Amino acid sequence: MTVRGDPTTGRTTTSWSNGLPASRSQVVDFVGCSYLGLDNHPAIIAGAIEAIEVHRSLQWSHARTRLKFDPLGELEDILSGIFCARVLAFSSCMLANLGAMPILASGQLTGGSKPLVVFDQSAQISLPYHKPVLAAETRVETIGHNDIEALEGLCRDNSVVVYICDGVYSAGGYSPIKELRQLQERYGLFLYIDDSHGISIFGDRGEGFARPQFPHVLGERTIISASLSKGFGASGGVLMLGAAEHEELFRRHSLPYAASMAPNLAAIGAAIASCKIHRSAELGQRQRRLKQRIDLFDRRVATAEQGNSFPIRTIAIGSETNAIAIAKGILDGGFYTSVAVSPPPGMARIRVCITAGHEVRDIERLCDGILQKITETTGKPYPLR
Numbered sequence: 001m002t003v004r005g006d007p008t009t010g011r012t013t014t015s016w017s018n019g020l021p022a023s024r025s026q027v028v029d030f031v032g033c034s035y036l037g038l039d040n041h042p043a044i045i046a047g048a049i050e051a052i053e054v055h056r057s058l059q060w061s062h063a064r065t066r067l068k069f070d071p072l073g074e075l076e077d078i079l080s081g082i083f084c085a086r087v088l089a090f091s092s093c094m095l096a097n098l099g100a101m102p103i104l105a106s107g108q109l110t111g112g113s114k115p116l117v118v119f120d121q122s123a124q125i126s127l128p129y130h131k132p133v134l135a136a137e138t139r140v141e142t143i144g145h146n147d148i149e150a151l152e153g154l155c156r157d158n159s160v161v162v163y164i165c166d167g168v169y170s171a172g173g174y175s176p177i178k179e180l181r182q183l184q185e186r187y188g189l190f191l192y193i194d195d196s197h198g199i200s201i202f203g204d205r206g207e208g209f210a211r212p213q214f215p216h217v218l219g220e221r222t223i224i225s226a227s228l229s230k231g232f233g234a235s236g237g238v239l240m241l242g243a244a245e246h247e248e249l250f251r252r253h254s255l256p257y258a259a260s261m262a263p264n265l266a267a268i269g270a271a272i273a274s275c276k277i278h279r280s281a282e283l284g285q286r287q288r289r290l291k292q293r294i295d296l297f298d299r300r301v302a303t304a305e306q307g308n309s310f311p312i313r314t315i316a317i318g319s320e321t322n323a324i325a326i327a328k329g330i331l332d333g334g335f336y337t338s339v340a341v342s343p344p345p346g347m348a349r350i351r352v353c354i355t356a357g358h359e360v361r362d363i364e365r366l367c368d369g370i371l372q373k374i375t376e377t378t379g380k381p382y383p384l385r
């Protein structure tokens, strides 16, 4: 269900059903992942405009291995300080992940030995999409979601293992980083964690969900990737690396780094402006505002995620047809949520992304709408049994 629209203020969007201006209506967006409401922050928009005006260009028409804009180096330096790692910036996290996968399979990050690469079955598609590329080089396995026991078994039976997962999952839930670190210490497990949904919303400077759970020096057996387009409020992606040799390797051999455009100047300017917010008191204020809104939602609608500090909530409906009908009813009432459908059939959920940009009354009205539409559609009160 794609809704065409123009952002207005806060989380409100003017949507055009039928694509016709006459059908315009206001919709409050509970789909987008701008968790801190930074995407339309005036300082970030001004940062993007200023960077283009100062440099009088959007981008250079070649990869940065030839020539790179000064502010890109500045951005990577500032991000390296925030995440306490060697940070490389890309035009998206999808591309950062794409460039990392063949390098992981090559064994260059694991002392020259090709690893067994293990994916969590729920890892975001920008990671498992590359399984065929990895499988051309090395063995690839997929295990159940957060199945630490299965992972430990593979670590016991194989000398070099790389595990690929999300830090915070976009359909709710998170990785057990403490247990993963124990496997790292016990078996030398190499971890590749995509923390796109965790950065900015946790940590004094928005270091994220995953990064603060590792030592001050990230070390040689962990890489964290993240999108700058979600909580961070700008555009682009990053890799956080812990070793100088890894940095050198990625700057030479990551395909999108060496053979595609770097983030453009608008993205760089926006990200530098967002870094300033990340290093100011405003970040904490926005994180607290987000928490208040999550708590408010939890007081009204019970979910499997109730009580955790992540901004994604999923409401179990079961039937796909009912879930779509309920989401459509909620949309007609002015609130845009999405339907999460994953195997096995009959496990459909309504997915809600809560942000600091939502007004309290938006959350209250959304919750009322969810409860009402579920009862109308299923004939039963929520929670459904």
Ligand SMILES: Cc1ncc(COP(=O)(O)O)c(C=O)c1O
Pocket: 091, 092, 093, 094, 095, 124, 126, 166, 170, 194, 195, 196, 197, 226, 227, 228, 229, 236, 237
């Ligand atoms: C976990 C995760 N990683 C990566 C991406 C892609 O990020 P980007 O838009 O920066 O490519 C997404 C987008 O939804 C995501 O959820």
